[in-house]
Amino acid sequence: MPLKTFSQGRRITLIWLFLYCLTLVASVHWLWQFSYQQLQTQNQQQLDRFSRHLESQLGHYAYIPQLLSHQEIVIKALQLADNSAQLELTNRHLASVNNIIGSSDTYLLDATGTTIAASNWLTATTFIGNNFAFRPYFQDAKQGLRGRYFALGSTSGKRGYYFSYPVIYAAEVIGVIVVKMDMSSIEKDWLGKEQLFLVTDSNDVVFISSEKKWLFNSLSPLSDNIKEELLKSRRYLDSAINSLSTKGDFSENSTLLSVQNKHYLSLINDTSREGWNIRVLAPITPILFNISMLIMFISLLYMLLYLITTLIKQKQTRQEEQVLAEVKAKQQLEFTVMQRTSALQAEIEERHKAERALRSTQKELIQSAKLALLGQLSTSISHELNNPLAAIRSYAENAVTFLQRDNLEMVESNLSRIIFLTERMAKISAQLKSFARKSDGQLHIISLQPVILAAHELLKPQFKASQTTLTMQLPEQPIEVKAEPIQLEQIIVNLLSNAMQAMQKSEHKQVEITLTIEANIAIIKVLDRGTGINKTDLPHLFEPFFTTKETGLGLGLSISQQIITNMQGKLSARNRHSQGAVFSISLPIAKQKNTNKETL
Structure with a gap:
């Protein structure tokens, strides 16, 4: 019998292991394919933007040398190369042009490639007197062609892209005009x-x-x-x-x-x-981080299922042992009592082990709850990012059109708007990254206002998507408590998210969040105008695994209450007198000390 039980247990373990490996391989493969395709799509757009930006920057200077080559002052400088007054006028003219177009340098070469006038004529590194006949852009222009060439400047040592054009007089190339663009x-x-x-x-x-x-x-x-x-x-x-x-x-x-x-x-x-x-x-x-989180989540899930299965099996085994003990009770009463006592001690030890295992996974469940909430926010966040992306594309296309029309003022305006939109998108990304990071579990003296504002910024797209109004009443004077900022921010985010979900069927969707002080206690209240909390559910609201949602685990409020309790605070809930519910977080005010305080 023991041999048969051992063989059956081993077979069940192998089945669990096979299912675990199969789920892990399939999930990792799907996540890799999905994330890789998404990363490829996102960065293709970045590549297209960078390519257009590069082409537009180069096109900004492409035709300037041709325009300068027809100016009388440039032609006279080449004809009167020995006239210092004429060359000085040309130097000043090139410096003025260079300042207007924003190029690195603008200079004039004679037919031999020697610089006779340059915008940097007053600097210690002036090009005047230097011969650039070896440069391909001079050789192309000498043949009557438009020259374009990238190289490090032989004088400045800086990266530059050179645009050149021949200066033609009487059907003869008498010089070359060059505009240098700073590639940095x-x-x-x-x-x-x-x-x-x-x-x-x-x-x-x-x-x-x-x-x-x-x-x-x-x-x-x-x-x-x-x-x-x-x-x-x-x-x-x-x-x-x-x-x-x-x-x-x-x-x-x-x-x-x-x-x-x-x-x-x-x-x-x-x-x-x-x-x-x-x-x-x-x-x-x-992608690798997401795969690691997926592996961790699947592993924890299978561990939990395996623990539950093991506990059920152990319970069945104990029942069988009890039945067998009852049969032998008449003959060996004392022995049976010892067996039951031993079995009871083993059960208590197993329960202690299970409790320790559940406590050890609590921190991971908190992080998983964060990621689950981020998944719920993905639609509104995606909408919040897609709108700037569409606007950026539109502004970029308009900038190209205005550039073709030489309307530089409108080009600058469109580019400024693109920069503003990219900064807005970067701010959203930074908020998500900050919220997703793991807590160190250490309590610090922090100000509550920045934590509340950070939670609001994170949920702003979801408020906008659900057409919910959020009003905040925060005092101007900082209110400081001793808490863990990341965990506290997550609790506020969960309460705000629950408030929005409670008003899905309400006509007037409004959430309020207030911060007050009562008897050296900081009180954060989240008020909604939803359907309120069922009176029969109110006493069980913070019990583990109690939930009123179809897909909920019932751990959010329970874990939140434990976190607030560890901060020497209290989390409570009640119904409003008119309509909706109120969730309150109470935390003691931090005592002022002559020590350095860590704030958000």
């Missing part, structure tokens, strides 16, 4: 983003990047012949072109790459007419 201006709007943006030349050398330490490095090792050609062209001066040790097929339009032991989703746009590869690298760390 393209990067400044893309710094600090989660994604990394970079542009590489035909040799896969990075010359534009939001990651500064990647500049002038190649994605793949360069051959000695290519390195020698780069040195001869002096495009990167004497910079040593090192390899970033990239692993993966980076020639694919969409692929996974490992750069310096960090993994990214790489999207590439190779349609640039300059022959460049424009690339965005998005870290896949969020």
Whole structure:
């Protein structure tokens, strides 16, 4: 009999293990595919925006040299190259033009490639007297063509993109006018983003990047012949072109790459007419984090189910033992009493173990509740992000149209609006990241107003989506208590979310949150105008696993009450006299001490 029971238990364990592995593999595979596709879609939009931004920046200066080449003052400077007065006038004119168009430098070369006038004529690093005949942009313009070329400045050592155009007089090229654009201006709007943006030349050398330490490095090792050609062209001066040790097929339009032991989703746009590869690298760390959270959740769920199954089986086993003990009770009364006592002690120990296991998973359930709430908010948050994205696209398209019409004032206005919208989206993302992080469990002296405002900011999209009005009555003077800010913010978010759900069928959806002080006790109240709490449910509201929702677990209010109790406070609920319910959080005011206080 024991051998048969052991074999059956082992078979059940193997079945549980098989189901666990099958669920884990299927869930992880689905989450990876879904998250990867979502990350690819989001970053394709970022890549398109960066590509358009790059093209628009280059197009801003493309035709300026051609306009300058027809000006009389430029032609006279080349004809009267020995006239110092004429050259001074030309220098001042180029400096004025350079200041207006916002370029790095504007300068004039004679037919031999020597600079005779420049916007930086008064600086110590002036180009005047320098010969740039070796530059391809001069050689193209000398042949009567429009020149475009990227290189490090031989004088300044800074990255620049050069636009050149021949100065023609009497059907003869008598000089070349050049406008230099500072390439670092393209990067400044893309710094600090989660994604990394970079542009590489035909040799896969990075010359534009939001990651500064990647500049002038190649994605793949360069051959000695290519390195020698780069040195001869002096495009990167004497910079040593090192390899970033990239692993993966980076020639694919969409692929996974490992750069310096960090993994990214790489999207590439190779349609640039300059022959460049424009690339965005998005870290896949969020996907791995979500997969880790999924594995943890499934593991906890199966552990809980396994514990419940084990307890049920143990209970059945004890019942069988009790029946057997009753049969032998007449002959071995004392032995049976000892058996029952031993079984009772074993049951108590098992219950103690189960309670300890449940307490150990409480913190993980709190974090899971956060993520579940974020899932509920996903629709409204997605709507809150999609509207700025649509507006950004519209402003960008309008900016291109205005740029084609040379209406720079409207271009600047549209770009300013795009910057404002991206800052708004970044603020929403930062709020979600802050709310999702785990609590350290330590109590600190904090101000309550910032915690309430943070909870409001997090739920603002859901309030907007559900057409619910939130009014706040917060005193101007900071009210400080000793609490854990992350957990307290989660409790306030849960109460506000419950208040919105309670008013789904109400015509006038209004939630109020107040903060007052009564007898050195800070009181936060969340009031709604919903259907209120059933009188029979009110005494059981904070009991574990008690819920009035069809899909609820009944742990939210119970865990919230335990957290508030650990903060030496109290969480209570009652019905309003008119309509709706009131949830109150009471916390003692922190005593003022001459110590450093940690505030939000």
